[in-house]
Amino acid sequence: MNRRRALFLLAAAAPLAGCLKAQTTGSVVAAAPAGPYTLSTGDKLRVIVFGQDTLSNIYQVDASGRIAMPLVGAIPVSGMSTAAAAGAIEAKLRAGYIREPKVTVEVDTYRPFFILGEVTTSGQFAFVNGMTVQTAVAIAGGFTPRAERGKVELTRRTTRGIQTAEVPVTYAVQPGDTIVIKERWF
Helix, strand or coil: CHHHHHHHHHHHHHHHHHHHHHHHHHHHHCCCCCCCCCCCCCCEEEEEECCCCCCCEEEECCCCCEEEECCCEEEECCCCCHHHHHHHHHHHHHCCCCCCCCEEEEEEECCCEEEEECECCCEEECCCCCCEHHHHHHHCCCECCCECCCEEEEEEEECCEEEEEEEECCCECCCCCEEEECECCC
16 A cells, blocks of 8 residues: 555656756746846946036947947947946046046936736836836736746846746846746646
């Protein structure tokens, strides 16, 4: 009797073990980047040049990853932190325009995230700092009745290229992410 029960439990647990392994391997691929936020196309930056009100403004990172400022022209900032972008702007201004420039760069508006699939309103939405997939779904009007609510597909651009993984709904979203809510089958 005990041998029969043990075989039954073993047979019942085997398929569940395969499911558990598949869930954990996918979420590692799209892990949140360590370190400071890196700028990219679509971000709007508040650049403050102390003592130079005409240069202080909001600039958008264009498709080539640059911002265009008066006097110095285009400055590449894609892939940089805000501190590194401030240093690049200071270097350009120091080269013949301002003696000792002091520059501060802040992210005014993050690039949007995208959500599609089984949500009420799919599309492009403004990113909110600290958001999770659940928050993104709420911004998109909530799940449809046929939505898979346990896990979603998330695509993110990383230093290793474009990465796609299945993640839980409590996973942190980054600017520029694409979230796909799949349809459930039962």
